[in-house]
Amino acid sequence: MDLFDVARSCARRWYVILPLLVLSLLYGKHTYQQAKPVYYANAVIGFAPPSYRYDQAVAGEPVRRNGLLDVGGATLLANLAALGLRQPAVVDKVVAGGGQPNYVARMFPTTTGSAQIPLVMLEETSANPQTTSKTLELVTAQADSTLRTLQQGAQVPEDQMVSSFTVQPPSTPVAALPSRTRSTISVLGAGIGLSILLAVLVDVVLERRKRGRRTEPPVPYTPGEPPLPPGPGAPVTGNARAANSM
Numbered sequence: 001m002d003l004f005d006v007a008r009s010c011a012r013r014w015y016v017i018l019p020l021l022v023l024s025l026l027y028g029k030h031t032y033q034q035a036k037p038v039y040y041a042n043a044v045i046g047f048a049p050p051s052y053r054y055d056q057a058v059a060g061e062p063v064r065r066n067g068l069l070d071v072g073g074a075t076l077l078a079n080l081a082a083l084g085l086r087q088p089a090v091v092d093k094v095v096a097g098g099g100q101p102n103y104v105a106r107m108f109p110t111t112t113g114s115a116q117i118p119l120v121m122l123e124e125t126s127a128n129p130q131t132t133s134k135t136l137e138l139v140t141a142q143a144d145s146t147l148r149t150l151q152q153g154a155q156v157p158e159d160q161m162v163s164s165f166t167v168q169p170p171s172t173p174v175a176a177l178p179s180r181t182r183s184t185i186s187v188l189g190a191g192i193g194l195s196i197l198l199a200v201l202v203d204v205v206l207e208r209r210k211r212g213r214r215t216e217p218p219v220p221y222t223p224g225e226p227p228l229p230p231g232p233g234a235p236v237t238g239n240a241r242a243a244n245s246m
Helices: 003-012 014-034 067-084 088-096 129-153 178-214 240-243
Strands: 038-048 104-108 120-126 165-169 174-176
Touching: 003 014, 003 178, 014 178, 038 067, 038 129, 067 104, 067 120, 067 129, 088 178, 120 129, 129 165
Parallel strands: none
Antiparallel strands: 038 120, 038 165, 038 174, 104 120
C-alpha cells in the first residue's frame, strides 16, 4: 500500500477520520492551554586569588598561605564552592529571600579532554521568569560568604583567602523545553497518525468483506434432486411450482 492508497482509503472513510481529527484538535488545544511555559537562565561565578602571597616564612612564625590553593588550586576551591552553594543552609537563605530551591550549581562545562575551568555555573528553570532571575541573584549573593566559610573551616588566613566575583550576571530568562508548543505539536501529530491508521484499517476490512460477498460460489445442483425453492420475494417459476406441488 502506497501513499495514494492511503489517501483513497482516507477519502472513502472520511466519516471515520473526520471525528478523530476533530477530537485530536480539541485535545491539542486543551494541552496548549494546560501546559505551562518553562523559563531558563544562568549565571557564572569566578574566583580571584589573594592580593599577596608569602613564599618565604618568617623565622618563628607560621607560613601565611592558602592551603587549599596549594593542594588543589583554584579548581578545588571552585568545586568546594559549587558544593557549598547547594548546602541546606544556603538553600534556606535563597528560599527565604523569595527564590526557588531547585537551582543548580556546578562546575563550568567543558569539552571532553579539556582542562577544567575554575568557574561555577548557576542554572535555574521555573515557570516564572521573574522568579528565575530572582533565584540566580540570591544564589550569586551567597557565593562570597559561602566561599569564605569554606576557607575559614580550613583555617586559611584572612589576607590569603580567595574571593568570588560575578563573571556573568543572571541572563535574561528564555523559554526552555519542554514548551507547550512542542507538546501541542506532539499531541496533534500522534492524533493525526492514529486517525489515518484507523481509517486505513477500517477501509481494508470493509473492502475485504465486500470482495468476499462478490466471489461467493453458487450452490451446486445435483441432477435428480428437486430444485431449491426461491428465496423470499423472488418470482416463482413453473419448475418451482411443480416441485412445490409434489
